[in-house]
Amino acid sequence: MKLQIADLEFEPLIPYEQIQQRVAELAQHINTDFEGKTPIFVGILNGSFMFASDLVKEVTVPCEVTFTKLASYFGGLSQTRTIRDDFDLHVTIEGKDVILVEDIVDTGNTLKYLIEKLLVRNPASITVCSLLFKPDSVIHSIEELKYVAFQIPNVFVVGYGLDYQELGRNLRGIYKKID
Ligand SMILES: O=P(O)(O)OC[C@H]1O[C@H](OP(=O)(O)OP(=O)(O)O)[C@H](O)[C@@H]1O
Numbered sequence: 438m439k440l441q442i443a444d445l446e447f448e449p450l451i452p453y454e455q456i457q458q459r460v461a462e463l464a465q466h467i468n469t470d471f472e473g474k475t476p477i478f479v480g481i482l483n484g485s486f487m488f489a490s491d492l493v494k495e496v497t498v499p500c501e502v503t504f505t506k507l508a509s510y511f512g513g514l515s516q517t518r519t520i521r522d523d524f525d526l527h528v529t530i531e532g533k534d535v536i537l538v539e540d541i542v543d544t545g546n547t548l549k550y551l552i553e554k555l556l557v558r559n560p561a562s563i564t565v566c567s568l569l570f571k572p573d574s575v576i577h578s579i580e581e582l583k584y585v586a587f588q589i590p591n592v593f594v595v596g597y598g599l600d601y602q603e604l605g606r607n608l609r610g611i612y613k614k615i616d
C-alpha cells in the first residue's frame with residue numbers, strides 16, 4: 438500500500454506487530470541488564486514519543502521517565518548542521534543510570550551533541566536505546582548505542598513517531614520513501 442505524504446511517496450517497511458515484538462524484546466534485555474538499578478529513561482522529542490511510551494510499558498525494573506527536545510532536521514529529508522536545543526532535562530542525572538531513548542540514529546550528530554552535554558553532569562552511566570539505526574549513514578559512531586530494534590538501509594523513513602515535514606508521526610508502522 439503506497440502512501441502520499443506532502444510531495445513524497447512511501448511504502449511499508451516495518452509493520453506495527455513486528456515493532457511491538459521487538460520493543461518487548463528490547464525491554465526484556467533492559468530488565469535483565471538493569472536488575473537492581475533504577476534507570477532514568479530520557480526520551481528525545483519529538484520523534485521518540487511513541488517508542489518511549491511503548492518501551493517503558495514493558496519495563497519492570499523501577500525507573501524514572503523524562504524527556505528532552507532537540508531538533509536538526511526541521512521536517513525535511515536531510516539534517517542541518519545546527520542542533521536546536523528546544524528544552525533541557527528538568528531533573529538531575531548526577532549518579533543516575535541514564536537510558537537515552539531515540540527513534541532513529543542516522544548520522545549520530547544529535548546523540549553526539551546530547552551525550553557530550555549530559556556527561557558533564559556526572560551520570561553513573563549513559564546507554565542509548567534506539568528503535569532504528571542506519572549503519573551506512575553514521576558519521577559519528579556512538580559507543581553508548583547498546584539497544585537497537587531494527588537496523589535499516591540508508592532510506593528516509595516515516596511513521597511510529599518519525600516525520601516528513603512534521604507529518605506521518607501518527608502512523609502505526611514504519612514506511613520508507615520510494616525513489
Ligand atoms: O543521527 P541524526 O542524523 O542526528 O538523526 C537522528 C535525529 O533526527 C531526528 O530528529 P529531528 O531533528 O528530525 O527532530 P524530531 O525528533 O522532532 O523529528 C530523530 O528524531 C533523531 O533525534
Ligand code: HPA
Pocket residue numbers: 510541543592593594595599600601
Ligand atoms: O529517515 C528519517 N526519517 C525521519 N526523520 C529522520 N531523522 C533522521 N533520519 C530520519
